[in-house]
Amino acid sequence: MLGGPLRSAAGGAAQVDVEAVNIRELLTGLGDAHPKLKPIIDKGVAVSIDGQIYRDAWFQPISPDSEVHVLMPLAGG
């Protein structure tokens, strides 16, 4: 699932299918499938797997039945 502006960069798709066993593969796969997403991903995105948010964690495993969201980066105060 793509959050917010990532969606329009992926040509309006709210949901895209990518084969990936971890976050790194997910992001590479997304960038390859939707080149417009690549600069956004390179700038930094957050990924949530089953509700848990990860900021930079390439090797976080993703299991086949996980619910995955790619979100805009988060920053705090």
Add this chain to the structure above:
Amino acid sequence: MTAIAVAATINGEATSFLCEAEETLLDALRDRLGLTGAKEGCGTGDCGACSVVLDGRLVCSCLVLGAEAEGREVETIEGMALGDHLHPLQQKFLDHAALQCGVCTPGFLVAAKALLDQNPSPTEEEVRFGLAGNLCRCTGYDKIVRAVMDAAESMRDGR
């Protein structure tokens, strides 16, 4: 620029220092004497972080010139504890977690001591108005007010 020689009593000790004519007491304490307990939060008399007691009166040391200390008595946060014995206000600030970052704390303690010297049994409202010249951005003042009230009580009880 010629420096002015100033002789004052600081925390009970005869002290002399040189300062420039336009130099504030706050800068003189901090830069000339290494007494960095008083802080500059604004430099304009609005935050109370620089509070010291000058001849028994609470002042913002950022609004006083160093040269004005000549022949007078200055009390700063560094003189508040007696040796390793904390003043009740200091102890109560610790007990009540009345500081978060702690940058406002020296000013609050000096101001609170001046308040209790004048009024040993202040009401909550009197504490709030008495400390209204001191800004704290971290605590919301709740724990500070409680610490001061509690310190007042323990000082009255002679504890």
Add this chain to the structure above:
Amino acid sequence: MTNSETGLKERQFKIVGTRPLRPDGIDKVTGRARFGADMAAPGMLVGKILRSPHAHARIRSIDATKALVLPGVKAVVTHEDFAEVGADLQDVLENVMAQDKALYDGHAVAAVAAISAGVARKALRLIEVDYEILPHVTDVEAAMAAEAPVLHDDIVTSGVEPAPKTPSNVVHRHEFGHGDVAEGLAQADVVIEHDFKTAATHQGYIEPHACVGSVGPDGQGELWCCTQGHFWVRNTCAALLGMDVSHLRVTASEIGGGFGGKTTVFIDPVALALSRKAGRPVKIVMSREEVFRASGPTSSTAMTVKIGVRRDGRITAGEAVLKFQGGAFAGSPVDLGAMTAFACYDLEHVKTVAYDVVTNRPKQAAYRAPGAPMAAFAVESVIDELASKIGMDPIELRLKNAVENGSQSSYGPKFGPVGLVETLVAAREHEHYTAPLGANQGRGIASGFWFNFGGQTCVSLNINADGSVALAVGTPDIGGSRASMGQMAAEELGIGYDKVRTIVADTASLGYNDISEGSRVTFSTGLATIQAARDAIGKLCGRAAQTWGISPDAVVWEDGYARPAGANAGEFPPLSLAEIAETAAKTGGPIAGHCEVNAAGAGVSFATHLVDAEVDPETGRAKILRYTVVQDAGKAIHPSYVEGQYQGGAVQGVGWALNEEYIYGEDGRLQNPSFLDYRIPVASDLPMIDTVIVEVPNPGHPYGVRGVGETSIVPPLAAIANAVSAAAGVRLTELPMSPPRVLRGIDEAAANGKA
């Protein structure tokens, strides 16, 4: 929710949850603690910065000849003294020192180092800057207009189709949400839409930015500064100066408040550049005026919110359009506002649109839950009005729609175990909620959400030969975190709290640590501390096993002692941590535990605030009479500091709601850069701030901790607006609710025959 439901095993804590004194306490009550400005170095010079008096101007030339010949002046720097940086740091660099344009009143254009403050000030007046004054814009909506003066030629709005061809002040348009809002609104019995505005406010930390920088002729640098993240400062300064990261060591001083505002650099690279040129250490301390004019306030905003509800209290759809100006550079927290706006509610149809806008104001810096308080102000105001329209109790309405474990969030993912419902129920049950109110008094309630973060963390825990423990963390302590870390280490090791000493180590002593931001410290550094303690325990058990001549697997750690795991392991008297430590030299050398982690699993948190306000109908002045904060902490390690975060957040919210405001004149200059004219709450403005700590454990932390520092500023703007609106008898939609504004609201309502 019980611990077992969230997967955390029930655990009886000995030290966690108590309120020990903090390790830095004595220094802070005696004046000994050294903050940013309390450092001095031998031969130190004073650095001062020349700032643009213009809101927008091209810099044709800078001539420092006269300043440089003034006796006592040792160096002058401009943007030419900094290195070329990558795109990611370009804005940081340009904000530190203007390049071809000054973009706001207060923008740094040059700096000098001199033997005294007096000489440095004189030198600043001798630097000649040739400005070509340009038209400026400081209001968010004015900046979006087609005819607005454009700040950056290279900003072309992204996120709109077809892609525009000309530059604009609108950096992007982003859309978030799910479902179909039109369809949802069609199902509603009542729909309310309002426009809202909030003013820019400053973090208002009492300690101005301060640093001492020193770069030697060998290119080795040292920096002492007050920051929320000295590792980030090191990396950024090294890049801006073209140094190797390892050639710069940064020590974080005690920090006199940050709230997000000390997560970037302003003066630090300047002090280093001056020092490199002058060959002596340079100290720079911002004045309060500089803090206001040139360090980060938050965004000012214009927002529109539309929500539909059925008579039974079910929200059918929510929609928000948020426009945030973030000062002279891209990056306002509008996306975070858009993601958090409806995060409290389980909605089938929700959409938020975010516009990031640049204006001729200082670059915004993060401020406690960046973006969320404003969005919550707008949404929770409309929710409040909907409740009264359909005649439902406002807590009841929120409970009917509140997110819980498994709800899909408005920003995408599903929530795990969360505590919104618990905070609402606790607020409803609180005696405050039903206490009587007098004339001209009103009660407001609002809820709020914040993500909380994890991030890169490295800690080191050294067991000393006498059994005491030195814990080195890399996250500056902005609110008593050293105490909490010491508690967690002591808890895990099974020793007394007074046996652990926690320090914030410099950048040469530990691996990288992310900034103390996003309420991440107690969570991430706490997690790393627990893991480092467990690492050390493994080694302690190993030494015990060796001593006993049994397998390490046959040793367990219990309450500060290594013991044989069972009867089969053998009969040995338990060895205490101190006993094992004492012989460490003979059993293999020093014993230490380490942890390097990119912590994930920070639990989101929710809060509900209750507030009573009274409005003087003659003057329009609003006063806060009573305030109660209810917030989920997951697990409160040191309850006093958790309460302190709740109270501090609420009171910053009071200032934001009632007084605080960046006021710009026609000339684009900030009109009120002082604590006299920018009025933050003082003790006499306030009542006690009651707190209720709800604990719904976060399954992502060994003890269940959630961040607590930021959520507390999310509900207050709305809660106070709801209270003041109720007291004034008219809906107030613009912050701050200063007396003239409240009075205008009352008068307009009277003219419309409403009041």
